[in-house]
Amino acid sequence: MDILDLLKEACNQVYYQTRGLVGTKQGNEKLGRGAGGDISRRIDVVAEAAVMEIVKKHNFNPTIVAEESGTINGEDDGFLVMDAIDGTTNTSRAIPFYCCSLAYAKDVKLASVIDAAIIDLSRGDLYHASDQRGAFMNNTQIQVSKSLKFADSDNLDDILVGLNLSGASPGVIMSLLKVISNVNHIRQFGANALELCYLARGFLDAYIDIRGKIRATDLAAAYLIVKEAGGKLYSTDGLKLDSEIDNKARISFLAVSSDEIFARLADYMQISS
C-alpha cells in the first residue's frame, strides 16, 4: 500500500461523507470538546471517522494524532496526523472555504512529514505532496508565485498577504500594523491549511499567523505542500519553522513564496532575519 494514495483516498472519503452536513443543524451540533481542546461539531467527528475507516480498511496501523480523538498509539511505524475539518466555522454557515488535512510523518516533527494530502471540501480540489517530489493540485504540479521582485521598487501594490487575525490580541495586531498598512491586498478566507495551499499555488505571496493559536497538527500537511511548491516557512524568531507535532503544541509562523518577501515582512515585523 502506498501511503500517499491512502491519504488521498481518505480525503475523498471525507469529501463524500461530509457534503450533506455542511451548513446543516445536524452537522453543526456541538458534541463537547475534542482532545485538542476545541468544541467538536458533528461534522468534525464524522470527518475523522471517515479517515479512520479508510486507515482500518487498509490494515494500516500507525500512531494517529487527531484533533477529536487525540493520540492513538499504533503498531506500525510513523504518525498519521489529521485535521479532518479545517475551517469548521465556515462549514457551520456553508461559506465555501474549508478542507480536510492529512499528513504522514516518520517522526513527530513537522520537518519529518513525508506525505501530505489536503482536499478543498467545497470544490473537491485535491492537493498533495511527497518529500522531494513536488506539490500538486488535481495531479498537476503547482508552484508558489515567482514573478514578484523588489529589487527596483518599494512597490507592494501587487502583493497578496493572507493574515489570520481571528481573535488576535492587541499585541499581535500591533506587530502586524506595518504589514497591514504597507500591503495593498490582505486576505483571510478562514481555513489555515487551505490558505497555505493558496500560497502553494501562487494565489497568495505570504501567509502569516502569529497568534500562537494554531496547532502543529493543523499545519502538518500544508507544511510539506508549501515546501514542495517552493515556499518557505519561518518562525517568529526568523528561523526555519519546525515543531513537535502534538495536539497541545501551538505555533506562530510566516509562510512565504520567497526570501525577498520574507525579508520585507520581517522588516515590518521587526524580526531579525
Next chain:
Amino acid sequence: MDILDLLKEACNQVYYQTRGLVGTKQGNEKLGRGAGGDISRRIDVVAEAAVMEIVKKHNFNPTIVAEESGTINGEDDGFLVMDAIDGTTNTSRAIPFYCCSLAYAKDVKLASVIDAAIIDLSRGDLYHASDQRGAFMNNTQIQVSKSLKFADSDNLDDILVGLNLSGASPGVIMSLLKVISNVNHIRQFGANALELCYLARGFLDAYIDIRGKIRATDLAAAYLIVKEAGGKLYSTDGLKLDSEIDNKARISFLAVSSDEIFARLADYMQISS
C-alpha cells in the same frame, strides 16, 4: 422592458464574456487609468463593454456612472451605476471571489437605488433586489443572520465579521483594534460587493470598511441588497449611510445584520450610536 431583468441579463453577459480572461495574461493587461482613477485591466474594460452592449440592445439610455468610462449622460430617466468587475486583484490570479455589480437609481444617491443585481462571476450565483420587494440569490429569498443575540452573553464566539484592511492606515487599524481582538472570526475575501452579498445571505454578521477608499459606485447595488435582506448600513458617525453616487465620492461604512451587532461594534470603535 423591466430594468431589473436588464440588470440580470447584463450580469449574465459579463459572466460569459469574462470567463476566459480570468487569471490570464491577456485579461490582466493594464490599459491605463479609468475614469475612477484605478488602473484598468483588460478584463475590466471587456466587462464594462458587455454591460453597455445589453443596455444598447434594449434601447435603454439612462445616465451611466461607470468605473472605466466615467459618467455618460443619457436621455432616459435615472442612473445605471456599474462596477463591472469588483475584485480585479482576485481575478488577476484566478482567486475564486469576484463579481459584477449593477444598480439602477432614480437619483444620484445610494438611498435612491431601486434595482440591483450582483453576479458571483466564479460560481455564477446571481443576487438581486428591488425596492420593498426583498433580496434574492438565484431567485430564492435571502435574509441576514437572525440567530445572534447578545442579551445574555458577552460571547462573540460565533460572530463573523468581514473587514477590509487592504492598505488600511495605522489610524484605521487602531480604530479597529478592539473589533479584531474581540471578534473570534475575521474574514476578508477581496471583493466588497460580494462580501456584502455574503452578509445579506447570513454568511457574515457584519462587514466594515472604514478606510475611506471605496467608491459609492462600487457599493450601490450591494446597498440595496443588504437593506432588502434585512441588514442596515451605517456611516462612521453612527448615522444611516447615504452618499452621492459618483466616481469620486469615497465612503466609509459598517454594514450589519442587526442593531445589536452595530451597537457592540460601535462601542468597540467609539462611534456614538
